[in-house]
Amino acid sequence: MKKSPNRNARARGGRAEALLITQLTQQGYEARRTHLSAFPDIIAWNEHTFLLIEVKARTTVTGLANGLSLFRANVRNMTIVPQHATVLCYVRLNGAWNAYQWVDNGTEQVEAVVSEER
Numbered sequence: 001m002k003k004s005p006n007r008n009a010r011a012r013g014g015r016a017e018a019l020l021i022t023q024l025t026q027q028g029y030e031a032r033r034t035h036l037s038a039f040p041d042i043i044a045w046n047e048h049t050f051l052l053i054e055v056k057a058r059t060t061v062t063g064l065a066n067g068l069s070l071f072r073a074n075v076r077n078m079t080i081v082p083q084h085a086t087v088l089c090y091v092r093l094n095g096a097w098n099a100y101q102w103v104d105n106g107t108e109q110v111e112a113v114v115s116e117e118r
Contacts (some may be wrong), residue, residue, distance in 0.1 A: 028046055038065060075102050
């Protein structure tokens with residue numbers, strides 16, 4: 001029996017979340033996945049930073065744009081964002097992280113907090 005595309009996408013997303021948790025921990029963050037598919041997917045912090053991170057796994061540039069659109073819609077639906085929180089979307093595309101930060105009702109690409117696997 002062939003797996004459905006939605007199931008494959010969900011599995012890719014779960015693997016991307018697990019990888020990001022591992023990489024954040026290696027960078028000195030405490031990191032936790034949220035329950036089920038709640039927004040954000042990961043909450044991470046260290047002594048200086050509090051991160052709310054949505055994780056997307058995409059296979060095309062069009063998919064990346066769609067993932068960012070979903071991220072922006074989710075952030076706009078938040079009623080309260082902690083004052084010192086950094087709200088990010090990490091998109092895993094072709095084995096590399098693309099990081100985007102919510103700034104002034106939109107997104108801008110930023111440097112990823114984590115380093116790529118060696």
